[in-house]
Amino acid sequence: MPADSPLLSVRSLSKRFGAVVALDSIDLDVSPGSIHALMGENGAGKSTLIRCLMGAVRRDGGTVLFEGTACDPASPRHAEAAGLSTVFQEVGLIPHMSVAENITLGRESRRWGLIDRREARARARRALARLGLTIDVDQELGGCSIALQQLVAIARALDVSARLLILDEPTSSLDRRETAELFAVLRRLRDEGVGIIFVTHFLEQVYQLCDRITVLRDGAHVVTRDTRDLPRPQLIAAMLGRTPAAPGASVTSAAPADAAPLLRATGLRRRESIEHADLTIPRGAAVGLAGLLGSGRSELARMLFGIDRPQGGRIELNGETFSPRSPRDAIARGIALTPENRKSDGIVPNLSVRENIVLALQARRGVLRSLSRREQDAIADEFIARLGIKTPHREAPISTLSGGNQQKALLARWLAANPALLILDEPTRGIDIGAKQEIESLIRGLINGGAGVLFISSELSELVRACSRIVVLKDRRTIGELRAPGLSEEHILEAIAAHA
Template sequence: MQPDSSHVLSATGIDKIFPGARALNRVDFSLHRGEVHALLGENGAGKSTLVKCLTGAYARDGGRIVLDGADIDPQSTLEAQNLGIGTVYQEVNLLANLTVAENLFLGRQPRRFGLVSARKMNRRAKALLAEYDLDIDVTAGLAAYSVAVQQVVAIARAVDLSGKVLILDEPTASLDAHEVAMLFRIVRRLRERGLGIVFITHFLEQVYEISDRITVLRNGGLVGTRATADLPRRELIAMMLGRELVQEVAGGHGARGEAGDVRFRFRGFGRKGHIQPFDLDICAGEVVGIAGLLGSGRTETAEILFGAERADSGTAQADGRALDLSSPRAAIREKFGFCPEDRKVDGIVGDLSVRENIALALQARRGWARPISRGEQDQLADRYIKALDIRTSDREKPIRLLSGGNQQKAILARWLATNPDFLILDEPTRGIDVGAHAEIIRLIESLCEKGMSLIVISSELEELVAYSSRVIVLRDRAHVAELTGSAVTTDGIVEAIAASAGRVEA
């Protein structure tokens, strides 16, 4: 891709490597003058990594960034800002304790005789915000205004400071429909002024409403850049979730799952504001997949099943016996296990050794009064390190030094050590390399052969298809479809998500 004059910003071959994972793999991205360019992808696809490379928050490991025909290499967000690239984040990055005017002019206050002239500053702030149809008291504290107004103030500051490229990182996540409309009016006006605008969101309706072109990333790689008008919603979802491998892996699930009695039975299980009540039956030795876009209620489903969020309606039964799932402790006692999505935050205890991490859940279930002896721990750790092929120099190594895939396997080992009947895996293959993917999938298959019931949440559709006997599709925090048997295909899942997404718009 050659930079040409219609491009205000073009990035080519951007690489970013983190220890243990390749976050960006030769990604190309270009931005025209006067366009809104949506940057899409699931969690961990590399959107924010790409943005951070563009704004200098991360140093890229390879590739070229050209702004207005000149190569740039910003080392900090401040430098990027001075070059002309401004960013507005979902969490408004302004100071709530200062006034609106002080926020707009921090670091560049108008001065008279060496002293800051508040009157001049307030007048200029007022004039600046008038361009955005915002008529507010600029001498009032920023905290007095709604998030939407703060967002506009942040945009005004970013545009005033940089003026070439504006990156909006999920600006609408906490706004209501009316506020989104106001924000979009402003974005359209900035587009007319010739700014290049990068818009990151996971609301597809908004993408179709405002963007001119769409770039989709997946697993740190570029899937493609298309004009919004030529990209049907179905195709976009397929780009985001991927289906290249459909033909190869489809059909692997048919053999199992139909047999067996229902072991776990959930009826009307839900929590207000979290996930709508759903029914769910799971047999012994069955893998049930959960699919849906980001924010559709996937993780919420897992949390409620594990008691991380207490259900406020419905019943749970195992083999006809009522289950107590009021807290994770209770769920562990009922032989439930849960590998959460963000293992760095919720899963591993980075400074503890592999052995201690593996023994953690079993110890928690036994209670602190009955410690697992060091010998037992060693034995346990060695067994799982061998069984799951966890690559570590020894079991006493701090777990944070392991690669992502091996950390994931260690967490799996933690739950397997408790010998659970019911295991929930939230994005088990996120952020680990392709080789480890296959191993985790094989592991899932062998666990279910042993009679364990599994729930697997994944945005990798081909994986879901490979191991699930049934797939439940989520949308807007509700279970909207269940695919069984031969209906479990990536096309079928994409269809189900797209159908429901269409209803959202209507």
């Protein structure tokens, strides 16, 4: 193959699902030794393109050349054999198997017909070491944090020595350090001549890492350019198909600061989860939780929502002691939580988009005051429109939506329930930038209506915009609180760094 010819060459690739045109005659060239960003709003067709390339779904038409040869894998296994490797967006690892088994599954070496477990472990350790990880490869995957599971999925893709590596939102659960570690590996692979397709909704990552950018919109190819020739405003306009509206004013507290708080937690602790947490959430305000991965943010949220019970300390809700035994207790008191891991904790795959959206509101009202079908339709349609949930109809099974659109529907569920306290755990992961703004405005609406919001996000800029106070966690302890005015990303990072 001549040095300047593309590694992967896609022409007129098309794919429909029933009436939905997911990909409309897509062209794409990926060069060896380059990192190519694939961008677009939720539902634009990114994951479908990847699934077609990997043989996870069959394309309807078009041609794909890989290293100059026709490529039409019947399954991801076949694609791997041809030199392509991927981390799918919906990772699909097996929680009750070990880390090592998950990394080598389906491509184990055999000795005398038996799986060579020692070799599998060694290979798993090697793949993880490339990501700077030394963890016990015999532990069950399901017991690992979501970030670690994501890293295991990446290690699995690295275990194949592929010439084309495709990563579909690989950094959605990773913190800065882990992302940097991954990027170092990807740059090394690029220098070795590997071609990489990289999907993300984090624009800054594209500018840090990628050489070239392709934008899809509604299943169609919009533009392909070298990264340096596609500045951020143009990239955003290409994704949205319009110039974005200016972001709304930042959220401020609607209640006086000395009003009786909605929730006050003091001295909360629980073994192996939180050592000491103090937290006050006023009515009509958004409080952010900042901290590095493993600092205890989600753990604190789980206690407030009754998933885990504290072993010390107390929670007051509206001035009364509150010790939820289960999420049901918490929901009954008007608390809602959008979980970090939507796949295992939220989406009901067999139900429609409408049913998924009205679930929490219906549960709050109980069987006696059930929502009429007309009310359900109206609520579903309202949120489909406001959040731009891309679905052919409110009755479509939610599992047919793109990853980001499922996430939007899950958020809609809790926003629709009109909670007194909404806990959002990384709500905008995997969500496109148009919808992020709409989510911020929905949060503002809740706050103006007197609700309290607890907002967990690794994107500090988002916290700073949305919150009037930010509580900083480190090593499973709250170490301080920053208040507006004077909230900034730098201040948060300083607070984390300063606390030895």
